[in-house]
Amino acid sequence: MDTWLRSRMHELSDLHGVINLAAWDREVYLPSKAAPARAQQLSTLHALHHERLVDPRLGDALAHAAGPGAGAGSMTPDEQAMVRVLTRERERAVRVPARLVTALAAAQGEGIQAWREAREARSFARFQPALSALLALRREQADAQGHDGERYDALLEGFEPGMRVQRLTPVLTALRDALIPMVGALASVRRPPPAFLDGRAYDTDRQWRFTMRLLEAVGFDLEAGRQDLSIHPFTNALHAQDVRLTTRLDAKHPLSALFGTLHEAGHGLYEQGFAPEHQRTPLAAVPSMGLHESQSRLWENLVGRGRPFWVHHFPALKEAFPQALADVDLDGFHAGINHVAPSLIRVEADEVTYNLHIVLRYELELALLRDELPVSELPSAWNERMRRYLGLTPPDDTQGVLQDIHWAWGEWGYFPTYALGNLYAASLHAAAQRALPELDAHLAKGDTSPLRGWLRVQLHSQGFRLPAEERVRAITGEGLTDRDFLQHLRAKYGALYGLTLKG
Ligand SMILES: [Zn+2]
Structure with missing residues (x-):
């Protein structure tokens, strides 16, 4: 060149x-x-x-x-x-x-x-x-x-290069149809929210120190990045050697800091993992927002909400918050951080209900771009889907159609990347478990390096050599699928809720 x-x-x-x-x-x-x-x-x-x-x-x-x-x-x-x-x-x-x-x-x-x-x-x-x-x-x-007659494709292309409505819709529709009965089955158990998250005090200095411990635990390089505070956690990479993360501290809700940090650390590890020879070129980039989100979700949910990870870290968490967690053991904590309940607000949704919030937005976005839904009917279309998918009715538009900032920016085509992230995360995690049969044992000992090393070789260091789905196919043998994600949910939540989950 x-x-x-x-x-x-x-x-x-x-x-x-x-x-x-x-x-x-x-x-x-x-x-x-x-x-x-x-x-x-x-x-x-x-x-x-x-x-x-x-x-x-x-x-x-x-x-x-x-x-x-x-x-x-x-x-x-x-x-x-x-x-x-x-x-x-x-x-x-x-x-x-x-x-x-x-x-x-x-x-x-x-x-x-x-x-x-x-x-x-x-x-x-x-x-x-x-x-x-x-x-x-x-x-x-x-x-x-x-575009080829589908305007949404042109907007989707800005966030998820190579992805098309024709490919995406059947996957998200099948996911929706599998999730609705699963959410219904889990909600019927009527388990109360965990008491340790109900108004107990968690010192914010200690929360901060614990998030720094988590960054070290997952192998985020603090000499090539840093963590600060902001209202909404995010990651901005200036260079692979300079990756900025943020988290937030809430004295009553420690999970927002713990999982905010793990989420952003997943983004950060991806950015820090680009190959040195790709620096300052178009290849030092993530192929899509969905693939970027796969890494945050992998560390936040597949690893961070898994029991093996907390086998190692829960004793230190309990030591940091001896009063608030006095009556909580590892299993109680694991169940508490995986509490499932349909809710109105996407950013507060659990791992099972989350994608239904995304499918709802995707369907409305597509209808808007296709001129099938007048803007004036957006709130009623929102509320109608909310009832069908999650059984809830927003008391007003702030808890419904006005909750996210994305449409205020005119960002149509972004929401589906969150669902793609969840699906890719589960497929990559399943592939990692096949490649590293001792993965859970490593995590239980506090060793994340085998997983991080595998992701670095398979994904991070590859940069933008291939579009997202082709990269995932090269790693897992299969492109976009909801199978691994649904299998993960059935196994994990079936065990946690004592149910046999189908769909
Ligand atoms: Zn993210």
């Missing part, structure tokens, strides 16, 4: 890292008066990145590199993949006219504002005009980027 193209790749990657630094800082350390200035700085940086990306000289260099003459023959397979990944990213950017980019940014600002006001007023009607405007612009964007 010629040095000019290589240096442009480095430049785009560096700009991306600095954008992430400024965005991370905004959520973690920004003084309140600095918000408008930071918004301008970020907007300038985004514009610079966009300008560099759509630069016609970059287009020419990529076309030349991919062409039959000078390029492809002399490049390594990794360099060819770099050209492929960057060409795809560039073409998606080029196809959206500058006028539309500006209009979208403005509509997003208005969307967030209207969403906040609507939540304040507990009324969807206040949000509806802004949402309709965003939807019209996203339709335009989808048409500009191109």
Whole structure:
């Protein structure tokens, strides 16, 4: 690959890292008066990145590199993949006219504002005009980027490259139909929520120290990253050697810190695991948001809510919170962190009910983009599905259609990546158990290195060489499936609730 193209790749990657630094800082350390200035700085940086990306000289260099003459023959397979990944990213950017980019940014600002006001007023009607405007612009964007008659595909492509509605819908529909009776069976047991999470005090300094212990336990490199506090936990990677995580501390709900940290650590391990030779290139990237989420969910749920992990860590947790956990043993704790109950709020949902929240959103998003559902009917369509899938009725729109910020940004196509993450996580974990038969024994001894090492070789260090589903197929022998996830739920929750679960 010629040095000019290589240096442009480095430049785009560096700009991306600095954008992430400024965005991370905004959520973690920004003084309140600095918000408008930071918004301008970020907007300038985004514009610079966009300008560099759509630069016609970059287009020419990529076309030349991919062409039959000078390029492809002399490049390594990794360099060819770099050209492929960057060409795809560039073409998606080029196809959206500058006028539309500006209009979208403005509509997003208005969307967030209207969403906040609507939540304040507990009324969807206040949000509806802004949402309709965003939807019209996203339709335009989808048409500009191109699709085969399914607009949603063009938006999905922005988060889950290669995934299509035609592939996704049957999987999520089957998942939904299997989960509804499973949730019903578990809910019929009517187990009360665990007493240790009912108003007991958990010192927040001790919570913080425990989350640092968890980061070390899963092998997150604290010399190549750090953890801070923020209102909503997130991960922003500036570089594989500089990965920023956040968590949150709640004196009455310690699980939010414990599992927030494990979740973000899963994202962070992925970012820290990119191959050194891919640094500052388009290959030092996760192939999709769903695959990224597979790593957070793997550590949070498959490992972190599993009994073997707590065989090792529960004694230290009990030592950290001797009063709050005085009457709790390992089995009680394990049952408590896996309590299943249908609920209205997605971010508070357990492992079993969570995907039903996602399927609900996916079905509504698809109907909106297909013009099958008027925006005005969104709340009633939401509530109707909530009743059918989880047996609940939101008392008002803030606990229903207004609960997530995603649509206020006009982000259609993002929600399904959460479900894909859960499904990929279960399949990867099942493959890890086949490859490492002693996995649970290692975890019970506090040793996560075999699992981390396996993930690093199979997944993290591969970067963006392959699209997500192809990568998963290369590892597990099968692409997207709900089988491993459902098997995991049946085995785990069947045992915890003393039921034989089908579906
Ligand atoms: Zn996540």
